[in-house]
Amino acid sequence: MSVYAYLVAVFVLLVGAFGIVRSRNLVHAVVCLSIAQSGTYILLLAVGYQSKATPPVFGSPATKPTKAVAEPLVQAMALTDIVVSATVTALLLAIAVQIHKRHNTVDPNELAALRG
Amino acid sequence: MNALIVITLTLVAVGAVAVVLSDDPARQAVTLSVYGLLLAGLFMTLSAPDVALSQIGVGTAIVPLMVMLAVRKIRDRR
Amino acid sequence: MTRTARLLMFAVAGGLVAALLVLGVLDLPDFGASDHPYRDAAVPAAVLHKTSNVISSINFDLRALDTLGEETILLASVIGVTVLLRPASDEHEHESISGSGRLLDSTKLMGYVFLPITLMIGFLTIAHGAVTPGGGFQGGVVLGTGIHLLYVAGSYRALERARPVGVAELGEAIGAGAFACVGIAGALAAGAFLVNSLPLGAFGDLFSSGTVLLLSCAVGIEVASGVVVLLAQFLHQTVEVTEEHGQ
Numbered sequence: 001m002s003v004y005a006y007l008v009a010v011f012v013l014l015v016g017a018f019g020i021v022r023s024r025n026l027v028h029a030v031v032c033l034s035i036a037q038s039g040t041y042i043l044l045l046a047v048g049y050q051s052k053a054t055p056p057v058f059g060s061p062a063t064k065p066t067k068a069v070a071e072p073l074v075q076a077m078a079l080t081d082i083v084v085s086a087t088v089t090a091l092l093l094a095i096a097v098q099i100h101k102r103h104n105t106v107d108p109n110e111l112a113a114l115r116g
Numbered sequence: 117m118n119a120l121i122v123i124t125l126t127l128v129a130v131g132a133v134a135v136v137l138s139d140d141p142a143r144q145a146v147t148l149s150v151y152g153l154l155l156a157g158l159f160m161t162l163s164a165p166d167v168a169l170s171q172i173g174v175g176t177a178i179v180p181l182m183v184m185l186a187v188r189k190i191r192d193r194r
Numbered sequence: 195m196t197r198t199a200r201l202l203m204f205a206v207a208g209g210l211v212a213a214l215l216v217l218g219v220l221d222l223p224d225f226g227a228s229d230h231p232y233r234d235a236a237v238p239a240a241v242l243h244k245t246s247n248v249i250s251s252i253n254f255d256l257r258a259l260d261t262l263g264e265e266t267i268l269l270a271s272v273i274g275v276t277v278l279l280r281p282a283s284d285e286h287e288h289e290s291i292s293g294s295g296r297l298l299d300s301t302k303l304m305g306y307v308f309l310p311i312t313l314m315i316g317f318l319t320i321a322h323g324a325v326t327p328g329g330g331f332q333g334g335v336v337l338g339t340g341i342h343l344l345y346v347a348g349s350y351r352a353l354e355r356a357r358p359v360g361v362a363e364l365g366e367a368i369g370a371g372a373f374a375c376v377g378i379a380g381a382l383a384a385g386a387f388l389v390n391s392l393p394l395g396a397f398g399d400l401f402s403s404g405t406v407l408l409l410s411c412a413v414g415i416e417v418a419s420g421v422v423v424l425l426a427q428f429l430h431q432t433v434e435v436t437e438e439h440g441q
Contacts, residue, residue, distance in 0.1 A: 012128065019135075031145075034179060050227065057249065065237065072248040080261060084268055087268050094279050106190060109196075
């Protein structure tokens with residue numbers, strides 16, 4: 001039962017990938033990509049978790065620093081990753097809007113059929 | 117491995133399936149917003165308040181807003 | 195390829211990847227174990243630099259070079275969106291019609307009440323980056339989204355006047371440049387890029403941990419301006435740009 005967190009992370013990643021493959025709309029595919037990315041955050045944080053440990057922040061006025069805290073490195077990675085991947089999602093949405101302007105459709109199947 | 121973590125993990129898994137199976141992107145923006153909140157709850161139970169703060173701001177407010185604006189732009193041109 | 199062929203291929207490939215991932219995951223250390231070598235190295239280093247928030251210390255002090263890279267990705271994405279979302283050849287821009295659309299009075303009230311509160315929370319989160327959960331990234335996101343409560347409370351014109359897009363683009367450049375400048379100043383003062391060279395203060399004080407506060411503010415300005423520019427491009431496309439012969 002202690003691998004449940006990791007299995008959920010793998011499940012969310014694969015569900016996101018499945019959503020992209022099955023998608024009929026580019027905007028839907030971009031949101032599914034965002035879901036797949038969140039699977040990786042779950043994995044990172046699950047690796048860094050320690051039972052009965054506090055968050056790695058000592059506050060102000062500061063409590064006594066101890067080593068019984070959750071792993072701060074994976075949290076730092078997940079934190080910056082969330083913000084940066086939101087801007088990359090914005091870039092993908094902008095591409096989807098431009099594709100609609102050019103080809104009047106956002107269905108991946110119809111787009112694949114276009115010849116130059 | 118306490119019960120709270122198991123419950124939030126299960127909710128997140130169900131939320132992910134719900135987002136992927138919502139076919140209309142406008143509906144998906146709302147489901148994505150709720151999923152962002154569930155994910156922030158999971159991060160809090162995993163002792164990561166910084167990451168939860170980041171996730172709430174980004175996954176609940178900004179990304180669904182941009183998805184709605186993109187959907188509106190695409191729909192207006194149809 | 196057709197949709198069924200794609201789904202079939204995903205069934206095979208996805209199954210394989212799932213099997214590999216599950217096998218890999220079963221070999222990971224137990225969930226909740228206490229064996230975390232990076233934490234054992236990072237917490238003493240953060241305490242040495244008198245930073246209460248170990249995560250901010252990692253982001254802006256111990257691994258500040260990574261944050262410079264992440265910031266650059268953010269800058270590049272925002273530039274990409276600005277370039278992509280230009281009006282097409284069959285579209286024209288027009289001024290937004292003020293007063294169009296129905297809005298509940300309670301929505302307007304909530305927007306106006308929460309606007310100063312949200313902006314203040316954003317500033318506090320950035321400024322207290324070194325001591326409480328928060329920092330440049332989170333505070334920047336809160337600030338950037340908070341200003342759009344003006345749009346939610348009813349007026350696109352008010353939003354445009356409150357955040358001219360030129361100022362936001364300038365703010366983004368200043369934020370990114372300030373990060374690099376603090377790094378160069380560290381190099382000139384103490385010999386290595388992004389070294390924490392300012393006075394460190396006392397553990398748990400607001401003005402402690404040297405350059406962490408400065409870098410947190412620089413990243414906060416950059417993320418807030420980046421979010422404002424992104425949303426401005428999308429809003430401009432939906433509110434002010436229409437097709438020539440469109441509906």
